Amino acid sequence: MDIKEVLIAAIKNAVQSAIEAGALPEGELPDIVLEVPPKKELGDFATNVAMQSARAFHMAPRKIAEEITSRVSGDWLDRVEIAGPGFINFFLKSNVVYDALMAIYKNLDGFGQLPEKDMAPIQVEYVSANPTGPLHVGHGRGAAAGSALVNVLRAAGYPVVAEYYINDAGNQINNLAKSVDHRYLELLGKADEASFPEDGYHGADIIDTAQRIIKRDGDKYLNMTADERMGVFKELALKEKLAALKEDLEAFNVRFDVWFSERTLHPEKVQSACEALKSNGKIYEQDGALWLASTQYGDDKDRVVIRDNGVPTYLAADIAYHKDKFDRGFSKVINIWGADHHGYICRVKAAIAALGYNPDNLEVLLTQMVRLLRGGELVKLSKRTGQTVTLAELIEEVGTDAARYFFIMRSMDSQLDFDLDLAKSQSNENPVYYIQYAHARICSIFRQAAENGLEAGEAPELSLLTDATELALIDKLQSYEEEVAKAAAEYAPQRIARYAYELAGEFHSFYNQCRILGVDEKLAKARLALVKITAHTIRHALGILGVSAPEKM
RNA sequence: GCGCUCGUAGUCCAGUGGAUAGGACGUUGGCCUCCGGAGCCGAAAGCGUGGGUUCGAUUCCCGCCGAGCGCACCA
Numbered sequence: 347m348d349i350k351e352v353l354i355a356a357i358k359n360a361v362q363s364a365i366e367a368g369a370l371p372e373g374e375l376p377d378i379v380l381e382v383p384p385k386k387e388l389g390d391f392a393t394n395v396a397m398q399s400a401r402a403f404h405m406a407p408r409k410i411a412e413e414i415t416s417r418v419s420g421d422w423l424d425r426v427e428i429a430g431p432g433f434i435n436f437f438l439k440s441n442v443v444y445d446a447l448m449a450i451y452k453n454l455d456g457f458g459q460l461p462e463k464d465m466a467p468i469q470v471e472y473v474s475a476n477p478t479g480p481l482h483v484g485h486g487r488g489a490a491a492g493s494a495l496v497n498v499l500r501a502a503g504y505p506v507v508a509e510y511y512i513n514d515a516g517n518q519i520n521n522l523a524k525s526v527d528h529r530y531l532e533l534l535g536k537a538d539e540a541s542f543p544e545d546g547y548h549g550a551d552i553i554d555t556a557q558r559i560i561k562r563d564g565d566k567y568l569n570m571t572a573d574e575r576m577g578v579f580k581e582l583a584l585k586e587k588l589a590a591l592k593e594d595l596e597a598f599n600v601r602f603d604v605w606f607s608e609r610t611l612h613p614e615k616v617q618s619a620c621e622a623l624k625s626n627g628k629i630y631e632q633d634g635a636l637w638l639a640s641t642q643y644g645d646d647k648d649r650v651v652i653r654d655n656g657v658p659t660y661l662a663a664d665i666a667y668h669k670d671k672f673d674r675g676f677s678k679v680i681n682i683w684g685a686d687h688h689g690y691i692c693r694v695k696a697a698i699a700a701l702g703y704n705p706d707n708l709e710v711l712l713t714q715m716v717r718l719l720r721g722g723e724l725v726k727l728s729k730r731t732g733q734t735v736t737l738a739e740l741i742e743e744v745g746t747d748a749a750r751y752f753f754i755m756r757s758m759d760s761q762l763d764f765d766l767d768l769a770k771s772q773s774n775e776n777p778v779y780y781i782q783y784a785h786a787r788i789c790s791i792f793r794q795a796a797e798n799g800l801e802a803g804e805a806p807e808l809s810l811l812t813d814a815t816e817l818a819l820i821d822k823l824q825s826y827e828e829e830v831a832k833a834a835a836e837y838a839p840q841r842i843a844r845y846a847y848e849l850a851g852e853f854h855s856f857y858n859q860c861r862i863l864g865v866d867e868k869l870a871k872a873r874l875a876l877v878k879i880t881a882h883t884i885r886h887a888l889g890i891l892g893v894s895a896p897e898k899m
Numbered sequence: 900g901c902g903c904u905c906g907u908a909g910u911c912c913a914g915u916g917g918a919u920a921g922g923a924c925g926u927u928g929g930c931c932u933c934c935g936g937a938g939c940c941g942a943a944a945g946c947g948u949g950g951g952u953u954c955g956a957u958u959c960c961c962g963c964c965g966a967g968c969g970c971a972c973c974a
Contacts, residue, residue, distance in 0.1 A: 384918075394917065400954060407954075430918035431955075476974070518974055545973080635972055646902075646970075653972040660974045688903045689969040714904065715967065756912065759904060761967060763911080768924095777923070783937050791934055844913060847922080858930085858939040899937075 349422065349442060353391060354378050357434075360417035361395075369413045371403055382825065386817070389427065389435030390443075396432040407432025444808045447820055451806070451875055458826060458886035460503040465677050467505035470496050471606075472682035473595065474511040477587040478522045479549045481594050483764065484684055486737040488713045490753035490892070492682045493600045494839035495711075497890040502834030507676070509604040511667065514584055515612055516660060521545045522552075522587070523580035527572070529556035530579070534565050540572070549734075555586055594737050598746055599892035611666045616658050619666040619701070620651060628700035638665070643696035643705075665697040672703045680837065682758075685712045711837060713758045719765040735766070744769040744776075747893045751778035754891050755843040777847050781884060782896055784850035788881040789897035791862055795874060798863070802874035810872045815856040819876065822852045826883050830890075839890065846887040853880050 357378050364370040383392045396411035403410055411428040418426055424437040450457050472492025475485045496508045513519070525546035531539050533556055546552075559567070559582060567575045595601070620636065623629040628639050634654030638661070641648050651662045671679050683690070688710075695705040718725035718735050725735055740749050743766060752769070755777065756762055769776070795801060811820065826845065833841035862873040885895040 384920095388918070392918090397917070397954075433918060435918095478974095513974065516974060633972085637972095650972040655972080657972085659972065663974095684968095685904065686968055691903080712904070712968095717967090760912075761905070765911095779937055780923095783935080787935055787938085794934060840913080844922085847913095851922090854938055855940090857934080858936095861934065863934045899935085 349438070349446070350380050350391065352420065352422065353380060353436060356418050356420050356423075357393060357395065357414065360414045363417050364413045370405070370410065382821075383433075383435060386814075386821075388429060388433070390438045391436045392429075392433050393436075394433055396428075396434060400432070441809070443817075443820060443824075444811075446824055447808050447876075447879070450823065451802075451808070451879055454879060454882050457879070457882060458830060459501055460827060460830060463503045463505070465505065466675050467507050468499060468678040468680060469507045469509055469671060469674070469676040470499070470680045470682070471509045471511055471671075473600070474513070475591065476513045476518050477584055477591060478518050479547055479587065480551055480590060480734075481737040482734045483718060483737060483740050484713075484716050486598065486740060486749065487716050487753045487758075487762065488682050488684060489595060489598055489600045489737070490750045491711075491713055491758050491839065493598075494750075494754045494842070494891050495680070495682070495837055497892065498830060498833045498839045498842055501830050501886075501890055504834060507604060508602045509606055510602045512588065512605055512607050514588075515608045515663065517545075519580060519584060520576070522547060522583050523576045525552045526555050526559070526579045526583045527576055529553045530559060530567065530575075533557060533560055534568065536568070551590070552583075555583055558586075597741055598737060599750065606667070608663055608667070611663050611670070612658070615666040615670060616662050619669045620662065622669070623651075623665075623697075623700055626700070626702070638693070638697060638700065640693045640696035640700075643692075643699050645692045645696050649693050661693060661697070664694060665701075668694060668698055668708065669701055669703075672698065672701070672707070676707075678707055678709060680709045680711060682711045682713060685714045685759075688712055709837070711758055714761040716753075716762045716764055719763055720767060722767075725766075740764075740766075747782070748776045748778050750892050751781075751843060752776065754839055755847075757838065757840050778893060779899075780854075781846050781850040781888065782894070782899060784853045785881055785884045785888070785895045786897060786899045787857065788853070788877045788884075791877060792874075792881075794863060795870075800863070800867070800870060800874070802871050802878055806871045806875040807868050808872050808875065810869050811876055813856075813860055815852070815859040816873075816876065819849075819852045819856045819880065822849050823879055823883055826887070842887050842890050846884060846891070849880065849884060849887070853877070853884075 361370065365372060378393055378395050380391045380393055383389055396414060397407040399410060400407045408428055408431075411432050411434050415426045415428060415434055418436075422439055422442050424439045427435045427437070429435050470492060472495075473481070473485055473489045475481055481489070493508070496506050499506045521543055524540075524543035525548075528537075528540050528542050528546065529552050531537055533553070559579070567578060570578070620629060623638065624636075628642070629636050629651060630639060631637070635650045636652035637648045638651050639648050649661055650659055651665065652658050668679070691710045694710075695708060698705045698708055720735075744752075748769065752764070753762075811817070826849075829841060829845045833839055833845075856876075860873060862870060862877065864870075865873070888895045
């Protein structure tokens with residue numbers, strides 16, 4: 347049984363016996379919450395239950411605390427103190443700490459992986475960038491945040507399906523084909539036959555695609571009609587762009603379980619979703635178009651689902667897509683979108699509710715805008731003009747590890763200025779190196795220990811670890827699984843980024859304070875065990891972040 | 900105009916209904932005869948603003964000010 351549960355049970359007993367003794371009036375007890383105090387001098391655990399219940403008991407918090415503390419006991423308890431406005435601070439006997447550390451040490455491989463939960467999977471859909479060009483840094487942020495979220499959920503024991511929605515239907519794909527067609531004709535000296543499409547893509551990658559087509563197939567497509575050519579180019583370009591996307595993501599340590607094609611929704615699933623909405627009156631016809639009555643669910647206005655020309659809107663596909671997600675039986679559906687899509691949340695949730703599903707089971711997480719600075723100037727992000735910094739270029743400049751950590755360490759909903767010059771010229775100062783350095787240092791220690799035939803062994807005397815830096819490091823290690831659980835529950839992978847940084851800090855402090863090799867053998871073994879756990883935990887946390895943990899730097 | 904996200908040291912960011920609000924960069928004072936100085940220890944400096952709820956608000960609610968984004972029969 348977890349020590350926290352033991353503690354909570356003891357507190358409940360104490361309150362109960364205080365009530366029975368007449369020292370506390372009958373009253374509703376608030377939930378007992380244990381927290382780790384901000385300072386070591388304030389004990390191992392603390393509870394604010396006395397303050398929480400001041401109102402119900404009509405008593406001063408400190409007085410309530412006295413009644414409780416005088417009745418709490420246990421052989422694991424060293425002492426109890428009342429502090430500040432009414433906190434009750436618990437000091438555990440030191441053997442409790444060492445026993446817990448030994449338990450971690452004995453099952454080190456499993457440390458950080460929480461037991462699997464028996465539940466329907468959570469779906470996380472992210473990136474889902476249009477396959478019309480390379481990923482840029484904004485997508486990179488979503489990719490890093492999404493994959494870290496998937497990893498942290500899995501570490502916390504949740505079953506997860508990571509999914510990418512491919513927008514391979516609709517206008518933007520036609521524009522892609524037209525853009526390739528234009529470049530194709532241009533390269534073959536026939537630019538006058540097709541003007542550049544109004545919403546075409548100006549990126550250099552389009553020209554590359556056209557060149558590859560010419561290199562492979564020459565000018566044979568000139569014999570086709572424009573429509574036929576467009577059909578061929580559409581498929582060719584889509585295939586290329588998709589392959590490029592996967593390549594970029596793979597280089598960024600981002601992998602998906604499901605690549606979901608929008609085309610598979612057309613036309614049957616879109617139709618059946620519309621039928622379902624029509625039959626319960628949530629879709630109506632006006633001006634020749636079909637409208638979703640989203641205002642019934644708080645939207646600003648109703649939204650067109652099927653245009654008056656019979657062509658479904660993007661929303662129609664998205665309704666069918668989300669219906670499909672819910673029909674697949676996920677316990678939770680998480681979408682990670684760029685913040686510029688936030689206005690879209692309301693209508694999708696409206697559609698979900700209109701279909702009879704619980705819109706609260708859809709969680710939309712927004713990643714705020716990334717602004718790039720180069721030479722102190724803002725770099726404009728514009729797909730239209732093709733002046734973008736791509737994810738591939740970012741990785742080329744600062745590396746996958748630094749880029750991922752930099753994106754993840756900030757909460758998704760805070761805007762980010764990414765100074766490329768700084769990231770390049772001062773990449774040594776990136777916190778990711780600080781963490782990796784701690785890991786490399788430990789690996790170096792083990793290499794030297796091995797040369798001396800020294801290893802931690804199966805039964806290190808952990809109670810020899812009594813230095814303040816050792817105790818601080820032990821504390822940090824013991825809070826890891828709770829941190830994983832919290833990060834998962836809050837969909838906040840940045841907590842793991844911060845944890846890893848703080849853990850590295852505790853290690854570096856310890857390292858400067860305590861020698862590991864060259865001290866008494868029993869102590870050396872205990873310290874080797876401590877750093878072994880530390881290395882494992884750093885590796886595990888960096889694994890969640892998708893950042894490597896090199897043994898040498 | 901309406902909506903969404905956000906305002907935390909000189910700068911960039913964490914974080915929290917409670918005990919002295921953390922860290923990095925920058926500024927600044929120390930630390931290697933020694934396991935990797937990409938390190939450690941110390942100093943100065945901060946919750947935009949006005950109300951409200953609460954025993955207690957930087958955190959929750961409302962107004963104001965400021966920033967970004969969005970308000971299509973585009974995707």
